[in-house]
Amino acid sequence: MSPTDPRAPAATHPDTTAATTPPSVAPHAPHDASEWLLLIVPGLIWGASFLFIAEGLRAVGPNGITFLRIAVGFLALGCAPVARRSIAESDWRGVTVLGVVWFAFPLSMFPYAEQRVSSAVTGMLNGGVPLATAVVASLMARRLPARGVMTGLGIGLVGVVLVALPSLGEGTNSAFGVALIAVAISSYGLAVNIARPLQDRNGALPIIWRAQAVALVLTAPLGLREALDAHWSLLPLLSIVALGALGTGLAYVMLSFAGARMGTTRASATTFLVPGVALALGVVVRGERVAALSVLGAAVCVAGAWWMRRAALPAPDADPATTGR
Numbered sequence: 001m002s003p004t005d006p007r008a009p010a011a012t013h014p015d016t017t018a019a020t021t022p023p024s025v026a027p028h029a030p031h032d033a034s035e036w037l038l039l040i041v042p043g044l045i046w047g048a049s050f051l052f053i054a055e056g057l058r059a060v061g062p063n064g065i066t067f068l069r070i071a072v073g074f075l076a077l078g079c080a081p082v083a084r085r086s087i088a089e090s091d092w093r094g095v096t097v098l099g100v101v102w103f104a105f106p107l108s109m110f111p112y113a114e115q116r117v118s119s120a121v122t123g124m125l126n127g128g129v130p131l132a133t134a135v136v137a138s139l140m141a142r143r144l145p146a147r148g149v150m151t152g153l154g155i156g157l158v159g160v161v162l163v164a165l166p167s168l169g170e171g172t173n174s175a176f177g178v179a180l181i182a183v184a185i186s187s188y189g190l191a192v193n194i195a196r197p198l199q200d201r202n203g204a205l206p207i208i209w210r211a212q213a214v215a216l217v218l219t220a221p222l223g224l225r226e227a228l229d230a231h232w233s234l235l236p237l238l239s240i241v242a243l244g245a246l247g248t249g250l251a252y253v254m255l256s257f258a259g260a261r262m263g264t265t266r267a268s269a270t271t272f273l274v275p276g277v278a279l280a281l282g283v284v285v286r287g288e289r290v291a292a293l294s295v296l297g298a299a300v301c302v303a304g305a306w307w308m309r310r311a312a313l314p315a316p317d318a319d320p321a322t323t324g325r
Helices: 033-056 062-077 089-114 119-141 147-168 172-202 204-228 234-262 264-284 292-312
Strands: none
Touching (some): 033 119, 033 264, 062 204, 089 119, 089 204, 147 172, 234 264, 264 292
């Protein structure tokens, strides 16, 4: 299955679209410590990214955060030789679009959103990325998803509303922050569906790395100025480095390996960790107060995403060639 198949998105987060499985390796459930690490660590990193953004905002403006995380991620990902492999010249137009809808635009929205809502709420709302991906896939295919995906989508949308409701009631500023997150999530949903065929032809990392290059150019005019005007201290500096090197670099490499071993549908399970990690770090590290209704909504949203993934998961004896690999 591909993301354009309305029955199920092939990957439920733009950060989990992985490289094509080698023909000799059939997708399988994780069965040793190394594979569990490949599956779990990216989710922990992306869950922590909202904390890193919040800490970075203490030293640099939102445009500077976006520019710096992409710059550091681009340099980190470029250290992987596979990322520098050539791609088909005809795919550069799609890569340029991905530079906007996967990186430059949504990554610019989150720092602005976190000036208005907590890092915990921002991370919990990101549990809606699989829902946006499924909706976009259905629209692109011009047909409704299968019943199982529709059920999960309905459950997940209820969860998103529950997460957002307390913030919407806090005033216009918080409501605008929620709107920024919603727009960013929608952009991610579009990006996943555009990225999959490009990655099937060229591999994941070469596409991601070049899309980051495009985003770096697009975010430089505003971001470079804010980065130069920043007032750095140790913690914000380390947060930005971690945000870029880990969240925009290492995590992609790990999920690429995870997808190649286990298949993208199984590898995408790492996204289930993101809302919980963001919530825990926001409350424990930053002392953020989160409404119980939002916590319940995050759980409901993850349950909806899990239901969709369950509907998309191929049977254990399925031929990899027929399951989007």
